[in-house]
Amino acid sequence: MSQKGFVKPGYSRSLDLKNGCIEMAHGSGGRAMAQLIQQLFVTAFDNEFLRQMNDQACFPSFSGRMVMSTDSHVVTPLFFPGGDIGSLAVHGTINDIAMAGAKPCYLAAGFILEEGFPLSDLKRIVDSMAQAARTAQVPIITGDTKVVERGSGDGVFITTTGVGMVPEGIHISAENARPGDKILVSGTLGDHGVAVMAQRENLSFETSIESDTAALHGLVAHMIAATPNIRVLRDPTRGGIAAALNEIAQQSSVGMMIYESNLPIQEQVQAACEFLGLDPLYIANEGKLIAICAAPDADNLLRAMRAHPLGKNAAIIGEIIEDSYRFVQMQTCFGGARVVDWLSGEQLPRIC
Amino acid sequence: MKYIDEFRAGDLAQQISAKIACETNPRRHYHFMEFCGGHTHAISRFGIADLLPANVRMIHGPGCPVCVLPIGRVQNAIQLAQTPDVILCSYGDMLRIPASNGMSLLKAKAHGADIRMVYSSTDALKIAQENPHRQVVFFAIGFETTTPPTAVAIQQAKTLDLKNFSVFCNHVLTPSAISHILQSPEVREFGLVPLDGFIGPAHVSVVIGSQPYEYFAEEFQKPVVIAGFEPLDVMQAILMLIRQINTGRAEVENEFTRTVLPAGNIKAQALVADVFELRRTFEWRGLGWVPYSALKIKSHYADFDAEQRFVISALSIADNKACECGAILRGVKRPQDCKIFGTVCTPENPVGSCMVSAEGTCAAHYRYGRFRERNNVAIKEN
Numbered sequence A: 001m002s003q004k005g006f007v008k009p010g011y012s013r014s015l016d017l018k019n020g021c022i023e024m025a026h027g028s029g030g031r032a033m034a035q036l037i038q039q040l041f042v043t044a045f046d047n048e049f050l051r052q053m054n055d056q057a058c059f060p061s062f063s064g065r066m067v068m069s070t071d072s073h074v075v076t077p078l079f080f081p082g083g084d085i086g087s088l089a090v091h092g093t094i095n096d097i098a099m100a101g102a103k104p105c106y107l108a109a110g111f112i113l114e115e116g117f118p119l120s121d122l123k124r125i126v127d128s129m130a131q132a133a134r135t136a137q138v139p140i141i142t143g144d145t146k147v148v149e150r151g152s153g154d155g156v157f158i159t160t161t162g163v164g165m166v167p168e169g170i171h172i173s174a175e176n177a178r179p180g181d182k183i184l185v186s187g188t189l190g191d192h193g194v195a196v197m198a199q200r201e202n203l204s205f206e207t208s209i210e211s212d213t214a215a216l217h218g219l220v221a222h223m224i225a226a227t228p229n230i231r232v233l234r235d236p237t238r239g240g241i242a243a244a245l246n247e248i249a250q251q252s253s254v255g256m257m258i259y260e261s262n263l264p265i266q267e268q269v270q271a272a273c274e275f276l277g278l279d280p281l282y283i284a285n286e287g288k289l290i291a292i293c294a295a296p297d298a299d300n301l302l303r304a305m306r307a308h309p310l311g312k313n314a315a316i317i318g319e320i321i322e323d324s325y326r327f328v329q330m331q332t333c334f335g336g337a338r339v340v341d342w343l344s345g346e347q348l349p350r351i352c
Numbered sequence B: 001m002k003y004i005d006e007f008r009a010g011d012l013a014q015q016i017s018a019k020i021a022c023e024t025n026p027r028r029h030y031h032f033m034e035f036c037g038g039h040t041h042a043i044s045r046f047g048i049a050d051l052l053p054a055n056v057r058m059i060h061g062p063g064c065p066v067c068v069l070p071i072g073r074v075q076n077a078i079q080l081a082q083t084p085d086v087i088l089c090s091y092g093d094m095l096r097i098p099a100s101n102g103m104s105l106l107k108a109k110a111h112g113a114d115i116r117m118v119y120s121s122t123d124a125l126k127i128a129q130e131n132p133h134r135q136v137v138f139f140a141i142g143f144e145t146t147t148p149p150t151a152v153a154i155q156q157a158k159t160l161d162l163k164n165f166s167v168f169c170n171h172v173l174t175p176s177a178i179s180h181i182l183q184s185p186e187v188r189e190f191g192l193v194p195l196d197g198f199i200g201p202a203h204v205s206v207v208i209g210s211q212p213y214e215y216f217a218e219e220f221q222k223p224v225v226i227a228g229f230e231p232l233d234v235m236q237a238i239l240m241l242i243r244q245i246n247t248g249r250a251e252v253e254n255e256f257t258r259t260v261l262p263a264g265n266i267k268a269q270a271l272v273a274d275v276f277e278l279r280r281t282f283e284w285r286g287l288g289w290v291p292y293s294a295l296k297i298k299s300h301y302a303d304f305d306a307e308q309r310f311v312i313s314a315l316s317i318a319d320n321k322a323c324e325c326g327a328i329l330r331g332v333k334r335p336q337d338c339k340i341f342g343t344v345c346t347p348e349n350p351v352g353s354c355m356v357s358a359e360g361t362c363a364a365h366y367r368y369g370r371f372r373e374r375n376n377v378a379i380k381e382n
Helices: A031-045 A085-098 A119-136 A191-197 A217-226 A240-252 A267-276 A295-306 B002-008 B010-023 B037-045 B071-081 B092-096 B105-110 B121-130 B147-159 B174-183 B203-208 B211-219 B231-246 B266-275 B299-304 B325-329 B361-373
Strands: A066-073 A103-114 A140-148 A156-165 A182-185 A232-234 A255-259 A290-293 A315-321 A328-331 A337-339 B030-036 B056-063 B086-091 B114-118 B135-142 B165-171 B197-200 B224-226 B252-254 B276-278 B281-284 B288-291 B295-297
Touching: A031 A119, A031 A140, A066 A085, A085 A103, A085 A119, A085 A156, A085 A217, A103 A119, A103 A217, A119 A140, A119 A156, A182 A295, A191 A267, A217 A295, A232 A240, A240 A255, A240 A290, A240 A328, A267 B002, A290 A295, A295 A315, A337 B361, B002 B231, B010 B231, B030 B037, B030 B174, B030 B231, B037 B056, B037 B231, B037 B361, B056 B174, B056 B231, B056 B325, B071 B086, B071 B105, B071 B135, B071 B165, B086 B092, B086 B121, B092 B105, B092 B114, B105 B114, B114 B121, B121 B135, B121 B147, B121 B165, B135 B147, B147 B165, B147 B266, B147 B299, B165 B295, B165 B299, B174 B203, B174 B211, B174 B288, B197 B211, B197 B231, B203 B211, B203 B266, B211 B224, B211 B252, B224 B231, B266 B276, B295 B299, B325 B361
Parallel strands: A103 A140, A255 A328, B030 B056, B030 B197, B086 B114, B086 B135, B135 B165, B197 B224, B224 B252
Antiparallel strands: A066 A156, A103 A156, A182 A290, A182 A315, A232 A290, A255 A315, A328 A337, B276 B295, B281 B288
């Protein structure tokens, strides 16, 4: 027997994921916050650790060495061809862990949400994170949300932290490069930065370039299986390959010579850079890595990289040389030599 | 990208390099000034020095628009930006130029001034339309290349009857700067700057044409070769200059025929003539006061002239004493001759304007070429 106006006992109105937006109450610690966490985050990220619903996640420890890394993501625009801030936040931290040769195990995610941010956009981001974590097989096991007043944020900022374990016998560090070693990259450079820039309001140009955002731990595992004594791995994100190479040169107290003609750069990326007066060497990547190994291992490592889908455009781009000034130099296509310097100032606003 | 690659082909570069080596007279030196920062950048970025014989030397000229603007005008722009309710729109390169007291537009922005980086004058116009209750000032700088777009923005502002848009005009003229260098005592009397010829501007010449250079070639007996900004353009122009000198000619030749016409872009020139007129004199960093070397907004567009709308006082602020930007802009010194190059003055903390823009001589040398002076301990990292 039904009654007009009858409401089921225990019914509570669910989040309006279509038209709703973030309110200050979603960060106040009350019922609204609990509902947001339960209906959006826990539902999307669902795993046994998160289901414990404690302020911390409890997980078994491993033997051997572990690595930990954290990364904050503040990209504009939030959605771009090939990805969004959610997938970027998962891939960024996984990659930082993978660059130690480690297997990423767990992630934590912190969200700073701006009052008024559409819940539909937040759901898109959270679903994308969940998808990225699931594909990478690295669960998000704990998290936090805070809400800031309208005007105090830029929609959403996401910080992810991850832990991983380093397999026995692997010692990969940016201080290990030695003169004579070869420098490899896993694929085309500058795709992410150009894809994001193309979406900027004041800079919009048409291109089919997509962000390369991807989790690289699978590629790394594949590389280590082929060449366990890789010396250095680094993902050239902000500041591009130029910054990453200079960091390694500093840490290892060596110089480098790279060859412009060997750099894999898509024509469209090159064209966009020419047009905007940018140098692809300084443009961010989110799914590429630099590897350095002893010269006799280089061909073997290159073969292994090219056999993996994320390394099919891999190339040997140069070598480590002795140089107390630690210059990264480049032999240009044109036949001259020049320095590949650190990025000075800011090439463009936030892109990762 | 095929189009660009053709102008950067390594094998062709080697061929021209071999011709240059073969045709230079080993008993003499060749000193050429590339006026434009765009050429300076190409020379450094592609390592062109490695492809030239030791007796061919390139002297970097003053053609970097942000480098030649005197500190006083940058200070004026900062003051404008700090005026309540003003939005200052500027090209990105200007933002980091140091003014007095360690201030720059970028630092003024961090302190709360509303400064917007724009890619074109029309972006500034759009910002004015979107912010009808704010005064929007476009900080207009540059040589003949950026002048026509500023003229268009002013004409459009008049058509739209915009009451909140004005231009702080700092447009300067290439031919007057070249004359000034050629007439300077450093070149004429003291021989401090041996100058055998010029690589003429690329984009500037698209607007003004090749005719304005005839005067230098004739009056000063210096060959001029107008060249594009691609490295092969530069190499070819150097070869053409060497050939002129070897045969005793001093002519204007055009290597950049794919875009530069003798009379230039008549439409653009008409636009500029409608909106601007010559200033009696204008201060340049490095060159000092140069007569008839800059433009101001004509009286019938005075409503859009920031110098009419706001109180902008003439400021004459001296460069930092240790900074050699002035001498470097005149071609008297090289970046590595400056005591603070690479130590106190770096792209992160520029003391002089030449260290800021990618087209600045010091920035280009720091970014691309400083490994050549390895023995200079000042350039060692850390």
